[in-house]
Amino acid sequence: MVKPKRVGIYVRISKDRKGQELGIQRQEKACRELCERLGWSVLKVYPENDTSASTTAKKQRPMYTQMLRDAREGLIDGIVVYSIDRLTRRIAELTSFLEAQKEHGFQFATTEGEDTATANGRMVLTIKGAVAQQETERMSERINSSLRQRREKGKPHAGGPRVFGFEPGSNFQRVVPEEVELIRLGYRMLMDRQTTGDVARAWNAAGSRTVGDTAWSIQKVKRVYRSERIGGIVTYRGDSVGDSIYPHPLTREEWENVQTVLDSRSTPARKGSGKRKHLYSGFLKCGHCGSVMSVQWATIQGRTFRRTFCNSSQVGAVGQLGCGKVNRSYAWIEERLNELVEAALRRRKPTPPAASDEDFSDAINVLEERIRNLRRRWKEGALDDEDYFDSLSHLRSELDSLRASESAAVVRQSRTEKDALAVWQDDDMTNLERRRAIVSSVIREVSVYSVGRGRRKPPELDSIKVTPIGDEPQGPTG
Known part of the structure; x- marks a missing residue:
């Protein structure tokens, strides 16, 4: 049999808590020694550190996939692993590997001496693979049984980020009284037909901050009340299995009452609602607080128009909620910015685009x-x-x-289109993203200031301040 000249070494370890990769280093050393004894030339090492190969593993193994792809395409003509359970712990995956070896003709060896050249050798290898899979499944069964028993005794899983209401580092066993009082205040407000926006404003007025040290918004308040930990509900794989034995802000019944209120007020998003609909959305910022301004259609006194406004329920540039001081008609701003962008494009000298090497x-x-x-x-x-x-x-x-x-x-x-002006002048909605790309080559951001109420004449030009590309953006003004 011809000795392989381009061997790939696959090394893997399931747990590397210290991140030192010592396990895969020892495997690589043993595999290289085997290749040296066999006279095989090593081309590449495929390391998979802190990655499981069990039947319950959800994490992908990109290096394993890359190795098989290289073997199928002939980039490597041999594969060496420390032992079969380092290659895989799934019998189906092992069978697929052996089929790929048979189809593409690459050689395979382990430091434990398995032979895939004969039917008996492949049978022994398959038996070892089945034993490896059984070991992981039995371990998983023991762990799952232990976890379920722990949950049924009212001891919730202690991992994950801190939830508002619980003391940091307490593994959800101790609560913060001040935060519990705010949660209960919010519960009473919601039961009194007030909104989550009212709760957010009440918590902000009390000087409270989220666990990420930002101001409260509607979504962040909802996230607190959606957490099952708040109601002391212990779950296992998505199913409720009992009540926590540790203190928690709300009772199970109170938590379920909140879910009913939140569900009754939620409406599913329309299809495509996440797509940009306005040319300058994302570019407009409040001239007072620096928050990104919202753009939406509005109907007031029977008149429908587009407006842009500083959203007081949206977290701004420095972790604070928007000031809500600016509310402007969008059409006038769009017209002025369109004139600016078109003038900039007309000043450009048309140049042919450079040949792109990005052909996918x-x-x-x-x-x-x-x-x-x-x-x-x-x-x-x-x-x-x-x-x-x-x-x-x-x-x-x-x-x-x-x-x-x-x-x-x-x-x-x-x-960099040769005729960017023609692209710009096509204002069809299907061309919106290309027009926005052109805007981003001209404008960095636009600060929008309030013009007061009841004004009949057009706003002054200095009620918006454009920062072009190449200039540093201005900080928020007071």
């Missing part, structure tokens, strides 16, 4: 073809469901990433 079409075509081949093999019964869906998920993730990069390249190209 070939890579996208390759991934699409691999997905089609994968689907074909699965339909023919050559792949198990688990292996098929794992591989499909990984390929689709790569494909989505490439398509996102391709879209980003289109946007970047619009900033």
Whole structure:
């Protein structure tokens, strides 16, 4: 048998709490010594530190996937691992690996001497893989049983970030009385038909801050009351299994009352509501506090128009809520900024765009073809469901990433288009993102100031202050 000249070494350790990678270093040393004895040349090492390969593991193994891809494409012609349980603890994954070895002809060896060249050797390897899978499943069963017993005794999981109302570092066993009092105040307000916005304003007025040391907003108040820990409810894998034996701000019944109130007031977002609808949204900032201003349609006294305003329920640039002092008609601001951008584009000398080396079409075509081949093999019964869906998920993730990069390249190209003015003058909604990209090449930000109420004449030009690209943005003014 021809000795492989381009060997890949795969090393993996499940837990590396100190982050020193000592386990994979020892594995690599043993694998290199084996390659030296066999006369195999090492080309690349594929390290997977602090990564599980069990049947319950949710974390992806990118280096394992990369190694198999390199083997299929002929970049490496041999694979060496310390032991079979370092390669995988899933019998289905091991079977898929052996099928790939048989199909693509790369050699395989472990420091424990497993042989895949014969039927008996492959049988022994499969038995070892089954034993490794059984070990992880039995360990998982013991851990899950222990965790469930702990939950049923009213001892919640102690991990995760601090929740408002509980003392830092107490593992949710001790509460902060001042915060509990605010939570109970908010509960009474909600039961009295007040809103979460009212609760946020009350907590801010009391000088309270979130666990992240920012001002309270509607969403952050909702997040507190949505936490099951607030009601002392102990869950296991999403199911309620009991009540906490430790103090908690609300009773289970009070927590469920809050959920009813919050659910009755929530409305599902419209399809596509997260997309930008206004050309300058995100560029406009409050001239008083520096918060990013909102843009929306409004109807007042039968007149429908677009307005931009400083949102007093939105956290601003320095962790404070917006001041709410600025409320302006958006149309006048848009017209002035359109004139500025068009004037800047007309002053530009048209230059042909540089040849882009960001061509993702070939890579996208390759991934699409691999997905089609994968689907074909699965339909023919050559792949198990688990292996098929794992591989499909990984390929689709790569494909989505490439398509996102391709879209980003289109946007970047619009900033240097030969005829950017023609792109700019196409004000169709489907062209909005390209026009916004052109805006970002001209304008850094726009500070908007209040013009008072009841004004009949057009606002002064200095009621907005434009910071062009190349200038440092102005800080918030008082």
